[in-house]
Amino acid sequence: MAVGAGVTRHTVGDRVLGASVLPYGGFGELALMEEHTTFAAPLELDDAEAASLYVGYQTGWFGLHRRTSLRPGQTLLVHAAAGGIGSAAVQLGEAAGARVIGVVSGPDKADVARRLGADVVVDRREQDFVEVVKAETDGRGADLVYDPVGGETYARSTKCIAVEGSILVVGFAGGTIQSAALKHALVKNYSIVGLHWGPYTQRDPALVQECHDALSALVSKGLVRPLVSERLASSDLAADVQRLADGVTVDRVALQA
Numbered sequence: 001m002a003v004g005a006g007v008t009r010h011t012v013g014d015r016v017l018g019a020s021v022l023p024y025g026g027f028g029e030l031a032l033m034e035e036h037t038t039f040a041a042p043l044e045l046d047d048a049e050a051a052s053l054y055v056g057y058q059t060g061w062f063g064l065h066r067r068t069s070l071r072p073g074q075t076l077l078v079h080a081a082a083g084g085i086g087s088a089a090v091q092l093g094e095a096a097g098a099r100v101i102g103v104v105s106g107p108d109k110a111d112v113a114r115r116l117g118a119d120v121v122v123d124r125r126e127q128d129f130v131e132v133v134k135a136e137t138d139g140r141g142a143d144l145v146y147d148p149v150g151g152e153t154y155a156r157s158t159k160c161i162a163v164e165g166s167i168l169v170v171g172f173a174g175g176t177i178q179s180a181a182l183k184h185a186l187v188k189n190y191s192i193v194g195l196h197w198g199p200y201t202q203r204d205p206a207l208v209q210e211c212h213d214a215l216s217a218l219v220s221k222g223l224v225r226p227l228v229s230e231r232l233a234s235s236d237l238a239a240d241v242q243r244l245a246d247g248v249t250v251d252r253v254a255l256q257a
């Protein structure tokens with residue numbers, strides 16, 4: 001291990017997390033990292049948990065506290081709540097004092113969403129999330145929708161968004177990039193908010209560090225702890241990555257040396 005010339009925030013031997021520099025890759029014992037996307041790993045977390053406190057949690061924090069402002073007592077609807085991105089939003093929503101409704105497919109993912117702390121879990125194979133959200137909010141709807149799925153999931157979310165609520169467009173895991181019905185947004189007074197975390201690492205590294213500090217504080221308080229369901233000493237890396245792409249994994253998958 002070594003630190004480059006001019007690096008001041010880290011020294012050899014520090015336990016760190018972050019992103020490796022492309023195209024050099026990260027599936028190895030050694031990785032090349034840039035100073036501004038390398039952060040101190042919280043002592044409370046083991047290596048796999050600490051490695052998980054990055055993209056998903058940063059994206060969640062920017063979504064809930066930068067692009068929108070989630071307040072205690074509000075209702076947060078999280079799609080793909082057992083997925084990599086959604087699972088972080090569930091924990092961060094709970095940490096912010098919101099009432100979290102998580103949508104998943106199947107009983108195993110429902111268990112994961114409950115373990116993450118979701119107040120209400122909807123199995124989309126068995127229930128219509130629109131009806132559940134309306135029932136849970138006395139017809140008012142969700143104040144904030146965190147949507148990494150898109151397509152029909154987005155379209156249905158507009159049927160249970162509260163007046164003056166916001167829908168965070170986070171991703172298109174369902175494979176369809178939807179169009180927004182702007183007249184509906186106008187008539188119902190809700191906001192459609194885009195969220196793309198990656199550019200912040202270049203445009204505003206100080207804010208990304210602020211986010212990491214906030215996440216580390218939540219970890220210290222015991223309010224956030226990444227769930228890592230799979231810790232792989234992989235023999236077939238391509239197959240493992242394909243399972244991620246197929247949406248069949250839950251919460252975090254960590255590759256360990």
Ligand SMILES: NC(=O)c1ccc[n+]([C@@H]2O[C@H](COP(=O)([O-])OP(=O)(O)OC[C@H]3O[C@@H](n4cnc5c(N)ncnc54)[C@H](OP(=O)(O)O)[C@@H]3O)[C@@H](O)[C@H]2O)c1
Pocket residue numbers: 055056059080081082083084085086103104105106109124148149169170171172173174175195196197198244245246247248249251
């Ligand atoms: N905006 C940003 O800055 C940002 C940052 C990182 C990632 N993302 C995006 O966020 C999305 C989710 O990433 P992730 O890491 O959470 O992925 P993931 O762990 O694979 O989770 C995706 C989940 O989407 C749900 N889903 C619903 N319909 C699906 C379909 N047709 N095919 C596959 N999955 C489907 C599945 O959950 P259920 O089976 O429970 O429904 C699946 O577990 C991706 O599109 C990614 O590019 C955005």
